[in-house]
Amino acid sequence: MAEAPSQLSIYGQELKTWPPERIFDVRWAATVVKQALRRLAEECESRGRLRMFTTLSKYLSVERMEISYANLSASLGVPETVIKRVLHQLRVRYRAILRQEVAQTVANPADVDDEIRYLCAALASTQ
Numbered sequence: 001m002a003e004a005p006s007q008l009s010i011y012g013q014e015l016k017t018w019p020p021e022r023i024f025d026v027r028w029a030a031t032v033v034k035q036a037l038r039r040l041a042e043e044c045e046s047r048g049r050l051r052m053f054t055t056l057s058k059y060l061s062v063e064r065m066e067i068s069y070a071n072l073s074a075s076l077g078v079p080e081t082v083i084k085r086v087l088h089q090l091r092v093r094y095r096a097i098l099r100q101e102v103a104q105t106v107a108n109p110a111d112v113d114d115e116i117r118y119l120c121a122a123l124a125s126t127q
Helices: 012-017 020-046 050-059 069-076 080-103 109-124
Strands: none
Touching (some): 020 050, 020 109, 050 069, 069 080, 080 109
């Protein structure tokens, strides 16, 4: 989901075949994810960690086995343990911000989890 806004591209022909509801849902989902990422970036920037965020943000939704902590460590000049800890913290905070963003779109707070599942499904349908 973290990568959705930057990787989301709906081509003209494909777009013509989609019902308006699907287009709306995908754009809504991408907007919510983009807003959550923007907020997380702002928090990191205020703490002097924008470079760390910029490098690690593309790994927010990647399986741990797909991440080369050694390469990230070398790239950022910090120990692997720091990379693992910071990435974990970013993921936790990203999920919290995403929940906050979604909570603003539902009338009943009990609907947040269902709405997040729907958001994920909408974004998954574009890949």
